[in-house]
Amino acid sequence: MAGLPLARRIAAGPLWLVPLAAGILLILVPYFNLEYSIVRQLQLAMILSLLVSGLNLSLGFAGELALGQVAMYAAGAYTAGMLSQRGHTDIVLQLVAAGVAALLVGILTGIPGLRLGSWSLAMTSFFLVLLLPDVLAIFREDTGGRNGLTGILSPTLFGRMLTPEDYFMVIAIVTVAWFAVMRNIAVSRHGTALRVLKQSPVLAASMGINVFRMKLMAYALGAVPAGLAGALFASLDLYISPEAFSFTVATTILAASVLGGSASVYGAVFGAFILQFGLNQSTEFQRYSLVVTGAFLIIGGVLLTGGLSGLARSLWKRAVGEEPAAAADKDAARPDEVPAVPGKVLKVEGVAKSFGGNQALKGVDLVASPGKVTALIGPNGSGKTTLLNMICGFYRTDAGVIALDDRQLQRMGPDRVARTGVARTFQTPNIPEGITVREAVMAGRYAGHRATVLEAVLRLPRYRKVRRADLAEADRVLDLVGIRHLEDAEATALPLGQRRLLEVARCLISNPGVLLLDETASGLDEDEVERLAEVIRRVRDAGGTVVLVEHNFQLVLSLADEIVALAHGELMAKGTPEEIQNNERVMSEYLGIDPDAPAAPHVVLADVIDGAQEGVER
């Protein structure tokens, strides 16, 4: 470790020290005798950064575009303002009430928006902002309508009036505290789960994560800082009007989020400060301010892909040096003993499904038992993937039963299916960006072993216990698939073969009753296929139930204990590798061998397989 450059040594230390130092500096600003204008800008920038941080939770982490921050901001501000009007000036009380009010608005508006999926949340939250002035006008008795709410009293803390300097500190402390909370969420298992969700809701569901609840959590949780910001703003200016919560503010928040980097914790601060200070400067140009603002947003958007924090991260990486080369050391130590993987019996009976008029599956049966590898083969369009998706709960069955041991799965949603014990990999490995191999694998335990967000934020004992188990289990399964030496590498940077192994590990960590592998060997070279086959054998030997959907016939023959062949949505053949190999129909339909040709099938099989493999790999 001696020769490391300084940056690397800092990187090795606790990274939260830097933001913490910045936070303390911010809290102490009133001692620096700064010019008033700068102090005021700092206050507004902190309030803006709270808003941006809330948006980041849903946009950057959960991948859901929402513009409703402004409505929650307004909810917080009006709650605090109306409390203050009635004499409740304690800032702590106001903050709490504003946070709760905003949370309620978040939940109430999030439920319909998220239920509907796709763009609905963006739409409904966008409209929420447009409706705000109308709603405030309709309740003008309490809100002052478009004329704004006046008569807000100066804030107090425990009965003592706060001076402007005190109040600056209050804002700074709330901001720093929120970012500590936000950071704790982001680096916790919940942060990883959110990234999984952003990567793909399908992936999240297949890992047992309830997509709707997770998105709602991110959106509603993002309401809290907005509510706090609202309360802080109301007591800062002692006057609020619908103008402070206009669509322009919504776009400013969005711009700050994107410029700072939506998928980062502290990007919100950068983005907010740039917009607050940058845009304010542009008012010096007076009549050109619109032009300057517009140009500023264009230039910022063009230059900063991934946001400022993305830029900072890549610079940081360059300073610290390259990640340890991922594929360098191939042979890591493997444990001799493999712990048991308790598999369950997967039973599919008479399952049928049609899309429109197209009958994709017509009464398919399949049984996969523990300690066995069951392969599902068939030409393109034979219904393999459809069957796989039905088992996982992504499609509803038209008829038939799917069961894991005694539990019927066909009526469950994908996340419940996954929690019941079905784990799967994807044809194209589905791995979230920006997390390490270890985190990616640990995410597999998210749904099965719970710890609430509050426990994560406060780092309570239960969270710590779950976290310790997460780490230990990750080590175990990474050992099992043989990529433990890569656990600190960035997951998406791994070569294809290792990403496949990572997916297997992610499945295994949830102790699945059945492991579904979708085209897991496609695109791999011979070495990689062999390592994968080795892993599958270990899982089988440890007692796992493995279902292999595969085009690579050679791999299927060498691994499978039983093979199920589909054609045109129907069961074509079922049996041991030898039986399938000798089945003329399978050979002709699947591999295109003419049964009437002179040579016996298995004589030329090797050549045929090579040909088939090339054809498949496109």
Add this chain to the structure above:
Amino acid sequence: MKTRLFKVVGGLAALSLVAAGCAGEDSGGSDDEYHVLVLGGVSAEGVLADNASTSVLSAKAGVELVNKNGGIDGKKVTIKVVDDQADPTVAVTKLREAIAKDKPDLVLNSGPSTVADATLPILKQNNILSFNIGPTETSADPKAFPLNFDLSASAQNQLDAFPPYFEEKGYAKIGILHGSSSYGEVYGAASEKTFDAAGLDVVANEEYDVAALDMTAQLEAIRSKNPDALVLDAYGAPLGYVLKGVEKLGWDIPIIGNTSVAATGLISTEPPSGVLGTPAVKNLVMQVYKSTAYDAAATDTNDMVARMKAIDPIKSTLIVAYNNDALALVQAAAEKAGSTDPKKLAEALIDPSVPEKATTAVIGTYHFSADSHAANPAPEEFAFIAPGPLKDGQFQ
């Protein structure tokens, strides 16, 4: 956990440390100059910008007048213009900034009432004399803001001039159409109350969204109630939509526009770029100050126009040129009080002789009193005129 706790504890400790800390008082105005700060939305969006520029221009003209006549209590008046974008948050920022740097003696707030709502508490806190154009619910209340004076006629003042006019014309059933702006809301409510009190029959009171592009629906709703005349609050493009809608409906009804209508360029511009002289405005009259219609005999007004023109072109009507009057009022008040102390000036301003004496141009005589710091111009200060071409901020 440790991190977070540390932050909170550290923060609280720091908080208690400053408990005794306090900013030093800045005693502005002790030198030989009298500092005037003008807040205006020079870079605001849309029509607000032109209004702001006229307000600022009138302030400059007022300074020129006052300095020519010996300054305020012998002090030379200096002026500083601050662009608040007509945005309350920006206004608060810039005002606090200006106070911290160099405390002004007088603040002229030319923005909308939302800006006034946001800035008045700060001005009060700092004991600064201020004049305000956009009235709020409490801005003219001496108990709430003892050092602030409203220059503009309140919606009420303007409306008080309506019933005599209606009587003269024989209108008994009145329809009201107003915008969804903060002023529009107040105007809509106040006009109904005033007309009701005057024994008129308000048959309809409709609102339109200021961002909407068509008001035919509201007009139809009003027409169905068969009023004799339509009182209209509209400004900028919405005014055009209303006039188009009336014409489209083929509705032959007298329309009485408020001062916002008069301030819209469209009705004082001839076709093709405006509607002056077209059938769309044939039934339109609008309420203006007498000073907004050109009168060769009004020397104070004509003198102000000359001063303003010499500095910059006048972009909108003189209705918003109040700041000239503010400076004239302060000068007269300082003469009476013999001081520039804000409290003494405020006392002098409520003495009827002071506004009487001041050479104000927009409103002939302001009527501040101990109970109300509103301008309260008499109904005779207003006139109802048909649209005409606008020259130097006056209808010809």
Add this chain to the structure above:
Amino acid sequence: MTLIWGGLSLGAIYAIVAIGYNIVFISSKTFNFAHAQLTMVGAFVAYTGLVKWHLPTVLVLVIAAAAVALVAAIEERIAIRPVGDMHNILVTTLGASILLDGIAQLTWGSQPLSVPFFAGDKAISLFGGRVYPVEIFLIAIAVLLVVGLGFYSRRSLTGLALLGMAEDREAALLRGVNVRRLAFMAFVAAGALAGFVGLFVGSKTFAVSTLGAALALKGFVVLAIGGFGSMPGTLVGGTLVGLAEAFASRYLGGEYANLAVFLILVTILMLRPAGLFVRTKERVV
């Protein structure tokens, strides 16, 4: 009936803006925040051509289309092409819209300017309602655009390529479609369209620097109701929004116009999450 004409013509304007959003959305899956501002610039150019330069209407239409197409081309080059990230495009096109607002305000001032209409500005009676000629033209333009674009996309090679791109960009690329060039052309075409309709829109709404913002929001709502990428959806969405605004203003009061539109939007999204004319796909993996 007058009310219905008013609602329909307003809806037609929203639909025309939504069509512009759609052309860009179909060709490049991006959302051009600034499209409504392009329409606004078209209205201003029409004003300048007709009122300041006294040019004939046909020439003004050509000039406005060309000028706004140029503005759109510049926007594509500086605010969309160099941007890699989808989210960033939201920011840059938002920037472009603010920039255009600012430039329009500097060039043409902030007072509304009336744009004369060649077919006269006398209201006429039609089917028992009063209506301006320009309003009938607006409704006709919206309908013709949707029909014409539908026809074009199915019959011409370029149109088919565009549809293919909308379906699967990668596949279109593999089949030799110059995706980038086509997206650029579509963007410029949307700009030319905005310039062309500027005269008609401006005749109804005046050329005013706040027009862009007013159109952008409603155009977006229309798009959401009809479904992203659906041309017929813009007509239905426009009609719904226009009529809802008109009837809510007439019978409930102006404060309820937006609320009524919101209720319609939520109801439709409840029934059809992707909008009226777009199917949600079941296949996920």
